[in-house]
Amino acid sequence: MDDARVIGVDGGGTRTRVVVVSAERGVLGSGEAGSGNARDIGIEAVARHVAAARDAAYAAAGLSRGVANAAFCGMAGAGADEIRGPLTRALSAGGIASVLEVGTDLDAALAGCLCGRPGIVLIAGTGSSCLGRDATGRTARAGGLGSYLDDGGGATDLGRGALIACVRAHDGRGPETLLTPTVHAHLNTTSPDELARRIGDTLPRAEVAALAPLVTAAAGQGDEVAQCILADGANELAACVAAVANRLGLTEPEVALTGGLGNAPEYRPVIVDAIGRRLPHATTRMPELPAVLGSALRAFALLGIEPPARERLVGLGS
Amino acid sequence: MDDARVIGVDGGGTRTRVVVVSAERGVLGSGEAGSGNARDIGIEAVARHVAAARDAAYAAAGLSRGVANAAFCGMAGAGADEIRGPLTRALSAGGIASVLEVGTDLDAALAGCLCGRPGIVLIAGTGSSCLGRDATGRTARAGGLGSYLDDGGGATDLGRGALIACVRAHDGRGPETLLTPTVHAHLNTTSPDELARRIGDTLPRAEVAALAPLVTAAAGQGDEVAQCILADGANELAACVAAVANRLGLTEPEVALTGGLGNAPEYRPVIVDAIGRRLPHATTRMPELPAVLGSALRAFALLGIEPPARERLVGLGS
Structure with a gap:
């Protein structure tokens, strides 16, 4: 195939990103539009x-579509069959590519974080979720079922x-805890x-998640209650990683830890420690590429051809 | 005072109960009406x-109002000042009694459960809450702040x-747990x-509480996961009792355990054990009188006179 060209798509709740990538020349262009969550x-x-x-990405590349x-x-949202099927048909009808696969944003994150290698991605953001993939392409997921049932260790x-x-x-x-005055000040309560x-029965998810920085801050000031909250959260996250590793038989996995909260300086080392206690031979690392480039790597894999060298992929930003 | 007559009121979310009680003759009559929760x-x-x-209670007693x-x-709902003040004024305006005090349903439950003696009441129902009172009338409360913040060990x-x-x-x-098939069957999910x-983000409180009998049933069948859920719940309830006892300096309190869930045969002994571990000198017992008669005892206390003997109070039912 002469200079195969692929498209990677990362569709999140806030925005949809697309890259056009050439096997020989690397990233040609990228573009953005609104939400990519069909459930929303x-x-x-x-x-x-x-x-x-996609049109914006082609335009940025100076190419006709x-x-x-x-x-x-x-x-x-595409983890559910009732979304993925119809969404695959709708995107195919758009004539994007000769070969098309729809997966989840977690699939894209995993592929990007580990540059397509097998391993595990752990995302600690507003919620939390974990996906692993072994060398044969088999996957296992844990967590990510929303703040009522799950999402331990995430910001909510x-x-x-x-x-x-x-x-x-x-x-x-x-x-007693430093959280008492800071939480009351934040919520204007006494x-x-x-x-x-x-x-009442619940608070909007974003309002609860907005309290997480108070926890990391208090933990940083030595507050033991806040440190316990972080330790409990880290144990929940590590339980997800361990469950995924066990199901896939990954004894020495690479684990990419990402998400806004996973990078908090007071929290990240606690999470890394908790993973290390459960999986002593795991290597926890920073993500290597953004999810949209993970999708591009998956697209090259669909064609069975080598992606461009990593140097031709970096620099797109997260 | 010749044969003092008092009124006891128990106002819950479902119904309001009233008793008319004579110091010499005991319960003269009782009546019911709809919700007594001003917040609702x-x-x-x-x-x-x-x-x-109140009118129904007088009628049942064959007395004119x-x-x-x-x-x-x-x-x-009367724990909040912004409810108790206006509610006290509204009930006073109704001309119920020469001396009137408004407290909470928990005050009434405590007085009824322990026949007016100092001690602690622990209610495990849909939610959970705990109130203690020492011999000087000083009170302390723990728990009961709703299912999002609190209510550990209750049905939700x-x-x-x-x-x-x-x-x-x-x-x-x-x-693995027996709860998997029973919960899915109950909620019609797979x-x-x-x-x-x-x-989604939450489920109506009553729907979640309706799952509690599945937990007690599975625990009764030896399911270890369900037994852990009961043990965790019991520890939360015992933490409330211990916090109240500590704040009031009650080292050998009588603790009345009540509420629909607190009487479940698979759960009650677990709660009693958990309280015993934290407060080895506590005595956990069944409630002696319903809350509405607790209110009547509080009304006699307002007058500074002895209530009727307990034989003249029992038999009203819960």
């Missing part, structure tokens, strides 16, 4: 965003931990009863 | 329900534990992804 905005709208981002040899679309979990710590400190079930009235 | 239905509506239940010597109203907490156990068993983070879609 519907399949037709996602297909329009992918097309718009063509049909690429292959495309991999890593889309939020740490934020809820901060709220609970305030309540427990107040009535004597738990120790007592647990006010907190309870403010919150 | 407003202060005027609660005042109407109290008046209607009078002004009692004292009334204690234990009302759900156990139900959420069951959901989380299913998810963890599925992806390998946790052991996988954790379906559970997550069904639940």
Whole structure:
């Protein structure tokens, strides 16, 4: 195949990114559009965003729009069959590429983080989730089922931990903590009863997640309650990694730790330690490439050809 | 005072109960009306329900409506000053009694459970809460701030534990459990992804609480995961009791354990054990009188006179 050209798509809740990559010349161009989560905005709208981002990528490359040899679309929400099937048909109808596969944003992140090598990606952001892939392409997932059932160690979990710590400190079930004044100041409350009235049965996820930086800050100031919240969260994250590694039989996996919270300087070493206790032969590392380039690597793999050298892929930014 | 007559009121989310009690003759009559929770239905509506239940109690006693010597109203939601003040004024305006005090449903439960003696009441129902009172009348509370912040060991907490156990068993983070088939059958789901879609950010509290009997049943069948959920819940409840006892300096308290879940045969002994580990000199017992009679005892205490003998109070039912 002469200079195969592929498309990588990373569709998240906020934006859809597309890259056009040549096997010989590396990244030719990239473009962006709105949300790529079909569960939030519907399949037709996602297909329009992918097309718009693809057009922008071709324009940035100074190329007329063509049909690429292959495309991999890593889309939020596409883990569910009832989304992936219709979304695959809608994107195929758009004539993006001769060979097309739709996977999840987690597939794209894994491929990017480890440059296509087998291993595990652990994402600690507002929520948390973990995906592994072995050398044969077999995958296993843990976590990521939302803040009510899951997402231990993510920002909503740490934020809820901060709220609970305030309540427990107040009535004597738990120790005093620096979180009490900072949480009350953040939420403009003065007592647990006010907190309870403010919150009711639940609080918007983003509001709870916004408390996570108070936890990392208090932990950084030596607050033991906050340090316990981080340790509990890290153990939950490590449990996801261990479950995925066990199911795939990965005894010495590379583990890429990513997501806004996974990079917090007070938290990252706690997570790395927790993973090391459960999987002593794992190597935890920073992500190497952004998810959209992970999708491009998956697209080259669909064609069975080597991707460009890593030097031709870096520099796109996260 | 010749044969003092008092009124006891127990206002919960479902119904308001009133008793008319004579110091010499015991319970003269009782009546019921709708919700007594001013947070749910407003202060005027609660005042109407109290008046209607009071009229029914007088009618049942074969008496014309009078002004009692004292009334204690234990009302759900009245822990908050912005409810208790206006509610006290509204009930006073109704001319119920010469001396009137408004407290919470937990105050009434404590007084009833221990026949007015100092001690601690622990309620494990849909939520959970704990209130203690020492011999001087000083009180301390723990828990009861709703299922998002608190309510550990209550039915919503156990139900959420069951959901989380299913998810963890599925992806390998946790052991297999009998809860997986029973929870899926109950919710008409077949996988954790379906559970997550069904639940979203939260599930109505009653739906989660309805899963608690699955936990006690599985524990009764020897399921270790379910037994752990009960043990964790019991520890949370015992932490509330210990915090209250410590704050009041009660080293050998009587602890009345009540609420629908607190009486489950698979759960109650686990809770009693957990309390015993934290407070070796505590005595955990069944409640002696219903909350509405606890309110009547509080009303006699307001007058500074002895209530009728316990034989004249029992038999009203819970």
